[in-house]
Amino acid sequence: MGNPNSLSPTNTATPLTSSLLNVQPHTPAQKRALSYANTIKSLFDEVLSRKLPADRILANYFREHKKHGSKDRKIIRESLFSLFRWWGWLKQQHASQPTAFFAHLSACALLEAHPWQDIANAWHELSQSDRDYQQAQSLNVDDLKGKLALIQQLFPATTCKAEDLLPDWFWQVCPLEPAKQNRLIAAMSSRPPIWGRAQGISSQTAAAQLQALGIDATAGHYFDDAINLGSKSMNLNEIDLYKTGKIEIQDLASQVIGQICAPEPHALWWDTCSGAGGKTLQLRALMLAHAVANSRPASGHIIASDIRSNALEELLKRAQRAQCDGISIARWTSDALPVPTDHFDGVLVDAPCSCTGTWRRNPDMRWLDDIQAVSSKAALQLDILSRSSRAVKLGGQLVYATCSLSPIENEDVVRAFLAQHREFALEPVRHPFTGEETDMLTIWPFEANSDGMFVAKMYRSR
Template sequence: MKDGGRLAAAIEVLTEIESRHRPAQVALKDWGNSHRFAGSGDRTAIGNLVFDALRNRASLAARMASDLPRAITLATYAITWQKGIEALSDALVQDRHAPEELTEEEIARLEDSFDLEMSASDRADVPEWLWPEFVAAFNDSAVEEGRALATRAPVDLRTNTLKADREKVLKRLSHTGAVVAGISPEGIRIEAKPGLGRMPHVQAEEGYRKGWFELQDEASQLAAILAQASQGEQVLDYCAGGGGKTLALAASMQNRGQLYAYDADRLRLAPIHERLQRAGARNIQVRDPASTTLADLEGQMDLVFIDAPCTGTGVWRRRPDSKWRLTDKSLAARVEDQQHVLQNASRYVKPGGRMVYVTCSVLPRENQEQVKWFLGENRDFESRSVIDSWNKLLPSRPQPKYVSERGEILLTPASTGTDGFFVAMFERAAP
């Protein structure tokens, strides 16, 4: 396919996403299934156009005075990808499958000299209704943080120290451009490629099949490190999902002690079994919610780790379509879910034990305000400083920019080069 046909396809997919409220990945997969002639390079280019258009939808729509799929797709190609008007015009003229040629108004708005006053939320590519939350979280850095969340995410990997060391993995992945991550001592990063760039399929690598590394964002790795799961401890991963953090905790424990993996949604838990086998994690007991309970664990855990359900605002780089589907109603529902999870999970912490609360959100309502709520409802718990743990475990790394008075931390793409992750810690009073 030529670029003109790819632009037309991206417009078609974006129209499908908007008109039928479908997830971007599903819409792209269905397009590919119904257009078998499109090669892997074509599908990559179309996917990149779609996701970049969604990442920057507000700023591009303001620039084009239209949020229609055509407008934001053409602007993505000319502005975000820096192809320029001439290349865009050629793509539209030289391919019979391309969209219609540029109008005079479109040309004017795509000109480098075009000047437009944008609102702060549009410049940040953050939904307007959510902007006060961003200002509350980031103050004068709100636009910078929003812009960072509108960029492409790297591929981050965690070295599985049960089977390999980082130098060994880096050597095997040298052909991918893999480098040492900026903060995590076990992290490896493959930087995002611009425009038509295709990221390597790391799951096809021999090292992945052998369990030498796992796909895991650096912020997620750091949350597991800061939990300080130790050899011989009793640990409950209460919202284990597919098991990424479970495996990181098992590696920290060096397969010693007992780690329980649980999730209320058994479908989310399903992939964990294959991952445990590949990683060589032997101290994990999976608790299926359909057939077992956690009653025997009440008051017994040294550590309860909660990767709480949330809006996912911290991972907008990876799921940009979710940014525009989020509503105040769904945010309120997540806040209620988090309080339910916190209360239930706290029952399993033993006196003197600790509980770690993590979200992939940057919103205060899901983070600092939830910590304040929980402490107010549970007088037998007190806050523990996460930044103190950071200074102890990562002494050579710069401190995170966003640290609360109680010592909770917020990691972000702009400040730490990671996904947006919040980490808080509680300790249950000893009798």
């Protein structure tokens, strides 16, 4: 389920100050760079002041300001997210200086090798830095060590560490051994690819059709239906495979959950916190694929529930687009179960969580949240898991998942549940990327270039 606010509508337009950065440009490139910088700073400040997701603020802005072409939109979007990605280092610089924001923008362009180097060089000029931009541009920034060296050259008065790229409180709720910590920081400082699933079509066929459209798609990543769509932005509504439901966008780590559930074609499942239905659709697609592979009818059914009616409406639209039957909805309207007890072969609880596993895609959230984003949810998660478990029939499965990386929301919740519900026991699962068998599984972003995810599978023995 993740963050329940991610689908909340907002009609608030982004106000822009005409001259947030009061400097005098001297060249056409500086004039353009100043215009971009003013827009990006307004958006950046609004995200921090309103504590709303950057992607939502950005979507509102582009909806209200249709004058921007695709290049403008890309410069604004990528620069904004880069600022948040590297904010752990940049915030240590002399932000009180009027020209500091230009230095931050030019540093981001160098750290991520953005193609608009003319604009980045103009930002560097406007920053009035005495650093040699061409020399900085020649540094190798292919890894985190090289990026740190670049920052130290651009801002020699401060000392930065790799762990600064994640907030201090994160390490309190997600303690890691040094080797794994370094790999996590490197992953969190890079952009993940767009992952998708093929539905009713082979991933190889889907990838070939997408490649013909100039999309860097490749198939065969860990799961038969998984597709890597590369990192370039795309308009999904212009892609026939998406419009006809033949592909769904779903991160690879999220796809692990459905694979762990492994629903039988005849099974009855309940997705208790379905959101807009990514995992509901995956469960049904797996049922159908299993049925075809074994020449059996897909007589199973999935009931999807959520507290948000708009999310369930979106789920039904997606199911209709994919021509996917066997799905119905039952909205949560009170603490009472919206479905029968002792009834389901499988129950999936994708619980609301801090979403720390998705920080690669949402780098702003690491600076908008605080430690309470993790520490405050365990009681709710345990309550949802406990209530939902009543719907599992004898011999049925109960799967608990979050997109959090913290044991507080993951292993601790499962252990507390098992201590209170002796009728359930853990069922070992196999890590799809390493082959390791484990009682509870955390997917780390560095293992397969994905988001982070947690899953535990239990069965009802009595």
